[in-house]
Amino acid sequence: MLTTRFVDGAPCWIDVTTPDPEGAASFYRALFGWTYRSTGPEGGGYGFLERAGRIVAGCAPLTGAPLTGAQGPAAWTVYFRASDADAAADAVRKARGSVPAPPVSVGEQGRSALLADQMGAAFGVWQPGEREGLESVGEAGGLCWAELYTPDIARAAAFYHAVLGWETSAVTFPGGVYTTVSSRGTAEEGAFGGMVPLADDPVEAEENRPHWLPYIGAEDPDAVAARAAELGGRVRMPPTSIPGVGRLARLEDPHGARFAVLRGDPRET
Template sequence: MAVQPEGAPCWADAMFGDLEGAKSFYGDVLGWTFGESSSEYGNYTTAYADGKAVAAVVPPMPGQEGDAQWCLYFASRDAAATAARIREAGGEVLMEPMRVGDFGTMCLARDPGGVVFGLWQGGTHEGFEAMAVPGAYCWAEIFAREAQKSDAFFPAVFGYRTKRMEDDAIDFRLFDLDERTVLGRMAMTDEFPPELPPWINVYFTVADCDAAVARATERGGVLRFGPMDSPFGRFAALSDPQGAAFSVIDITTTQGEMPKISDVS
């Protein structure tokens, strides 16, 4: 694939205490195969869909044990410069830009509302080798408790243009790069458990949403929402057996009219 522009989602990975369990679960649910674990890089293991690199799983480093969670990375031409913009916009750099061999440079950060994300300055590894095909990344949404903070932060860092979905039932915004919508933002309401922190929810493409949900729940995953039809596809929100949240979507099965979208001044 072509190198993603600055600010576009370009990679996703997750840390799992039970790496083999994660490989077994996602291999069954999303059809992933896995490359050799790289001991030089903490047993970082790339996942493939039809031979294309689409994500990675990794065991926690000593002292980093915690809840499993997917992390979305945004493309950066200069990770140090992007990290500086993150600080200027009120965010926090959790891990300074770090060179990962010839593969590229990574950085971890948190927005002022508590949303954790990554930066990736590509080297020999440019990011997703496929998107929006079965097993591959398709879409992501920020679930924000302090939506105004995220709304100000992400456009300041990545130059997004903001649009709003005209729906009185939800507070949902869209972030565009040029003419391409690359990210959504959902305001978390009181319906979300208070202990649930803000996060970026990653969607993986599947050929059949209901079949993917059935495989996930049979393997110990938890269905959180759906399956539900939408103009964008039939989707469902899940948690894997280790607690990492993700969604699956069949983009070929659509229903309903597209919502009205307006620019935010």
């Protein structure tokens, strides 16, 4: 599970790149109670989304930002902890991935890079300096899971093992078999995400490209989904219960950034 006791390879940051940071902040404030704190011009327009005074995500203008350097459609990016961002970027190149934004220092906070796997799924790495990562994860209103949709599970597993040291496990549940991922040496107890065959999921296949999807914890996914629609977002997959997993919904904000919400409950039917 995700905790703020971050280890190498585990998710430690997420941010949304958007053409309208203030508008996005308003949407997520109404949805999750997040507040927005801009770093101002000196921070390149980057801002922090906070819940109860703790950072749960970042927010970057679409034209680029210190942490991402990204340009393109509105999107959420998942970052994984790396003890050496430059070494991670080199490992990505050796594994035949790509480095859209090479490692860059963010003041004394840390060092970041935006990368992509062999099949084009974008992700980031964060080498901590003064900032370890997010201040709240694994609870309502914070990042609780990350999922990769890919055309080739075996190939993706080999790539991320080479780059980040991940280990994978096959978990059987009533709907089939699910591939979980965890940091090296943490076994299944350290699972923080999973991999899903892109072609097997009609909701994610509509995007027609490999991608990462962050899950935000929610006490009431049904209410969050209804509120997202009221606020101009889109419900890509309505609230659904999965035995042994919980209740989840997949959403899209008004600018097109995709994410999901989850109330984990093994008793859910």
